[in-house]
Amino acid sequence: VWFTTQPIEEPDDPQHLVYAIEQARLGDRLLFATDYPHWDFDSPKQALPRALGPSLRRAIMRDNALALYGLPAERPA
Amino acid sequence: MDAIDCDVHCAPASYDALLPYLSDYWRQNIAEAGIRLTGVAHAYPHGVVAAAPSSYEELTSRVLDGAAAPRLVLLNCLTGFETHRNPYFSAAVASATNDWMREEMLARDDRLRASLVVSTVSTEDAVAEIERVGDDPRFVQVLLPVRGDLPWGHKINHPIFAAARSHSLQVALHAWGRAGKAPTPSGFTTTYLEDYVGNQPIAQAQVLSFVSEGVFERFPDLRVAVAECGFAWLAPLLWRFDKDWKGVWRELPWLKRRPSEYVVEHFCFTTAPAHLPDEAAAVGQLLEMMDAPGMLTYASDYPHEHGDGMSLLLDQLSEDERRRVLWGNAAALYGLER
Numbered sequence: 001v002w003f004t005t006q007p008i009e010e011p012d013d014p015q016h017l018v019y020a021i022e023q024a025r026l027g028d029r030l031l032f033a034t035d036y037p038h039w040d041f042d043s044p045k046q047a048l049p050r051a052l053g054p055s056l057r058r059a060i061m062r063d064n065a066l067a068l069y070g071l072p073a074e075r076p077a
Numbered sequence: 078m079d080a081i082d083c084d085v086h087c088a089p090a091s092y093d094a095l096l097p098y099l100s101d102y103w104r105q106n107i108a109e110a111g112i113r114l115t116g117v118a119h120a121y122p123h124g125v126v127a128a129a130p131s132s133y134e135e136l137t138s139r140v141l142d143g144a145a146a147p148r149l150v151l152l153n154c155l156t157g158f159e160t161h162r163n164p165y166f167s168a169a170v171a172s173a174t175n176d177w178m179r180e181e182m183l184a185r186d187d188r189l190r191a192s193l194v195v196s197t198v199s200t201e202d203a204v205a206e207i208e209r210v211g212d213d214p215r216f217v218q219v220l221l222p223v224r225g226d227l228p229w230g231h232k233i234n235h236p237i238f239a240a241a242r243s244h245s246l247q248v249a250l251h252a253w254g255r256a257g258k259a260p261t262p263s264g265f266t267t268t269y270l271e272d273y274v275g276n277q278p279i280a281q282a283q284v285l286s287f288v289s290e291g292v293f294e295r296f297p298d299l300r301v302a303v304a305e306c307g308f309a310w311l312a313p314l315l316w317r318f319d320k321d322w323k324g325v326w327r328e329l330p331w332l333k334r335r336p337s338e339y340v341v342e343h344f345c346f347t348t349a350p351a352h353l354p355d356e357a358a359a360v361g362q363l364l365e366m367m368d369a370p371g372m373l374t375y376a377s378d379y380p381h382e383h384g385d386g387m388s389l390l391l392d393q394l395s396e397d398e399r400r401r402v403l404w405g406n407a408a409a410l411y412g413l414e415r
Contacts, residue, residue, distance in 0.1 A: 007317070007320070007321065009313055009316035009317050009320065010316055010319075010320045011312070011316045011366070016312065016316075016362075016365075016366045017316075019359075019362040019363075019366065020312070020313055020366075022359075023354055023359050023362065023363070039324055039325075040320075040321060040324055
């Protein structure tokens with residue numbers, strides 16, 4: 001099962017979100033979403049905490065969706 | 078063991094045990110209509126000991142004897158949860174169950190305390206039963222099923238909390254509920270597995286309800302013990318609760334603090350089933366995320382067996398934290414002498 005990120009949980013200690021993602025083994029199952037235009041919308045620039053680290057962030061923002069939907073990794077010319 | 082066991086089950090083996098405490102009218106009804114306690118034992122995996130102790134002798138030999146016996150035992154009798162939707166019968170069975178527990182169990186051992194059972198169908202009758210026996214100091218909390226007709230925080234249920242506090246009782250929400258109550262927030266299930274795991278999302282809904290309906294602003298001394306519903310799920314629920322509350326706080330003008338602060342102060346959770354991950358490091362993370370040493374009360378959940386979660390949990394706690402979980406939190410919660 002895959003899950004979209006919004007509305008994203010926001011623990012006081014952002015590291016706890018990383019614990020939760022790791023424990024649920026969701027690193028390759030989360031898909032970035034804005035959920036625009038709902039009231040609980042977060043700025044896409046700030047929704048994902050830095051504590052996630054660059055590789056998990058890249059997976060959530062891009063790679064997990066590419067893999068799930070079989071999308072091309074490069075923009076068509 | 079130096080512990081207060083906050084969830085040991087007892088149950089009359091059949092309605093025969095309750096007959097001395099029922100009126101002629103209900104005795105005749107039970108006999109002529111063939112009403113029986115069916116229980117849910119048929120749903121358990123084969124070979125599981127599901128029957129709760131039905132006499133003091135059984136309780137003694139199975140729980141109270143031996144070096145591992147806890148110092149104090151809190152009895153929970155779920156007989157009234159599963160049986161009926163008739164409010165008149167529900168009230169009669171609740172009263173009979175309390176009288177049976179007093180005579181069969183509580184009067185016979187100083188180490189025993191119990192949850193006071195009430196009608197789960199009628200607020201009025203629940204209040205009347207608390208008024209009838211709530212001054213008996215061997216009752217320490219009012220037992221409610223985690224599944225209800227409405228979330229328990231709803232205004233309609235507040236007289237139960239007022240009555241409980243006027244007799245210095247706390248409230249417990251225990252897993253399960255009457256037949257006829259959906260075991261998930263989205264309806265009825267096909268399997269026992271879904272019912273069993275489903276106690277968790279129902280408990281989450283109850284946590285949201287108590288806080289959102291302002292129960293703890295109205296009853297600041299009320300504590301709610303959630304039994305047999307796990308606790309590992311708590312932290313992510315509270316992250317979401319706090320964050321979304323910030324956007325729609327105007328709906329809940331009675332809340333003076335973040336929702337999670339009410340939960341941490343007013344809720345506690347029994348340790349069985351613990352539902353913890355296998356890895357020690359992951360268990361440590363979970364306990365850190367929920368301030369576990371202050372919110373957990375030890376329970377064996379006898380006669381139910383949920384695996385080795387308790388030892389996983391205790392291994393992650395310091396000596397002082399272990400004492401709090403094993404007896405300190407419960408002693409403070411129920412005002413129990415050690």
